[in-house]
Amino acid sequence: MKILHVTVNLAPRYGGVVQAVLDMAGALAARGHEVTIYTTNQDGPEQLDVPLNEPVMRDGVEVRYFPIQNPRFWGTSLPLAEALKADIPKFDVVHTHGLYLFHDLCTGHYCRKHGVPYIMQPHGTLDPYMYQRHRYRKSIMETLFGNRNIKRASGLIYTTEEEKILAKPYTFGAEGYIVPNGLDMSDYETLPEKGRFRSQYPQLQDQKMVLFFSRLNFKKGLDILIRAFSIVQAQHPDSMLVITGPDNENFGARAREWIQEEGIESKVIFTGMLTGQEKLAVLRDADLFVLPSYSENFGIAVIEAMVCGTPVMISDKVNIWRELEANRAGRVAPCSPELFAEGMNELLADKELSTAMGQRGRELVQNLYQWERVGESLEKVYMAVHRDAGQSRPRLQKVVANETRRM
Incomplete structure (x- = not known):
């Protein structure tokens, strides 16, 4: 399968989510899949010293970095949006990490437009403690695109049963899969x-x-x-x-x-x-x-x-x-x-x-919690999502056409 992961940044300072994205992509590549990560060069107030908009190979995974722009808190990058618009049709499934961010908006929109199934991973942002933080700003994002993204996603991935339980009030009955993080x-x-x-x-x-x-x-x-x-x-x-x-x-x-x-x-x-x-x-x-x-x-x-x-x-x-x-x-x-x-x-x-x-x-x-086993579980989720998307593609295309006309 051709798999795309989209995340706001990959700088080590951002902790466990960054490591999880890199490791799960590597685990999937080790199982023979063609895996790509699209992200920005954000590194706190600075930028990572990485090539922009060209492939960087990392443990069998192709990583493409795009320039971070203002407003930085939103993970804004218009070049990233252009790349997603052009490239999403090339992938079998897209896995987006985090909510309420620029890449989240773009990924959901272009996946629906091109009929490509996408999975969302909130990484704890739907925990009630975090959900209430910056609630006014988040409610705007939910109205503009966040709720629609969740409702139209092929599913949400949680790392624990506890996370799934805590997120349930905010996911509109969306399908949920539990796939833990791991270690090499x-x-x-x-x-x-x-x-x-x-x-x-x-x-x-x-x-x-x-x-x-x-x-x-x-x-x-x-x-x-x-x-x-x-x-x-x-x-x-x-x-x-x-x-x-x-x-x-x-x-x-x-x-x-x-x-x-x-x-x-x-x-x-x-x-x-x-x-x-x-x-x-x-x-x-x-x-x-x-x-x-x-x-x-x-x-x-x-x-x-x-x-x-x-x-x-x-x-x-x-x-x-x-x-x-x-x-x-x-x-x-x-x-x-x-x-x-x-x-x-x-x-x-x-x-x-x-x-x-x-x-x-x-x-x-x-x-x-070994990535070898976690990668196998994630592979099964992707294959199920890809299969189900193929069966429902005519209905999906009709929904997307109606949505596109409204935008």
Whole structure:
């Protein structure tokens, strides 16, 4: 099949969604499909140093970057729109990532115009917590194109059953498929020697290391974590909090204020964003990974920690919490500093419990979250969508003709 993925950006600073798009495209290419990604060169306030409007091969996937334009918050790129208009008819199925954005508008319109089936993946934007954010602006987008895109899509892809349940009130009964994110296990076959990360920070020696590994962002629950860690200090004064991740919105300044208010400046280390072996080293050395998010579509960093054998504790707003709880592969708590502190204290105090949990976490990733298996599931969705679109093409063409006349 010829498959097109469309997403607003591919800069590493944007976290798990970017990695998920690249990995799922790579998994499909490995299964013999012809996979292309259309995106922009957006990288925060800057631009990626990449060729524009020409193919860049990446793990068997053709990536085409188009220039980001104002208004940047909308992911605007008129050259991207022109390319979609010209090229969408060449593909068997189109998979668009994210809602309320410029590429979302263009992809839905040209797919319907050319009778090409398209699948939408909201990546958590239909979680009630995120759905209410910037509600006025989003309601305009929904009226102009968003609701129509969902109603006419061949289906929506969710990474967990929890995400599907949360999104149900906003999807007009659209077909939903559950396809999790995954990891390439070959990237984790050889892990750094324990102690490599700690050796860079003398203050970590002989300390229990609690790790926050995610973007520094309003929804990640850093306020919960900092208060919880302050409570933990009473029982575990030999613990340190390491905060690792990109700070795209200067949210780190707010986090530092909370740390100062709690009087724990000497117990917290900020590392910035880590990648490659440095990322694996910090995950490997952590005694406990924590993610108390208010909203989290999947949590790719959670399964990265799990595959490194690190015990994890997450909020019940991280959508893989049901899977972790059912397999005893992680500790789950509500978004409460006191309850988070209770779980952190128990795991930091019981090495045997933590080790067993880390082992079960690694086994869960191996069983459910490998891209090889995820790619097979995604392939089945595409083939079903393509088949169904072929059977309904005459009716679809009539609907599109009527819609086009109104525009």
